[in-house]
Amino acid sequence: MDGAATLLKADRWSALLGAPEDEETLIRHYTLSQSELDLIQAKTAAHNQLGLAVQLCLMRHLGRSWRHAEILPPALVEFVAEQIDVASAALVEYGRREQNRREHALEALRHLGLRQADKHDLRTALIAAIAAADATDHGLPIA
Structure with missing residues (x-):
């Protein structure tokens, strides 16, 4: 053992904190509100709009930000991208600058009234x- 206690198996962690792929969960938990859309539209670049939108959705539903090097399910990215009329491919550009991800995670926290x-x-x-x-x-x- 590597010294760390394993509380749950990997599949259980994924079930708890993994980003969803199924349509029902996406509709229920990843539909953006008008105030979220307003916040997102304030960003000028498409990749920043989509990145912030994803951050808001993950924070609101899972209580966590987008983890470094995390690969999101394409269905999730498409669902969020369609709502803001941005190509899902814009997310590739967003991942190139870690500072954006950190800043948007903090912005999402503030918007949701969290800390x-x-x-x-x-x-x-x-x-x-x-x-x-x-x-x-x-x-x-x-x-």
């Missing part, structure tokens, strides 16, 4: 985790 967790959140997170663990002996509901 990054910090050390002051540890106690609250631990209490919630203990309560979840106490309620079941199955790992997936706890995660």
Whole structure:
């Protein structure tokens, strides 16, 4: 073992935090609101519009930003791109500048009224985790 404890198998992590591909989930969780569309349209370059749109959707649905080197499902990219009338191929350009991804992740957090967790959140997170663990002996509901 590499020294790190494995809490869940890779397929379980993917089920929890993986970007979706199915149409029902995309419609339910990846349809952009008017305020999101307004924020996205403020960007001038198509790749920045699409990148920010993807960041907003991932943050809103999965509670996380787009991870470095993460390959998103084509169905997700197409679904989001169609809503803002941008070619899905524009995302290739977006991935070339890591700073854009970081800045847009922070912009998405602010727009959604969220913030990054910090050390002051540890106690609250631990209490919630203990309560979840106490309620079941199955790992997936706890995660």
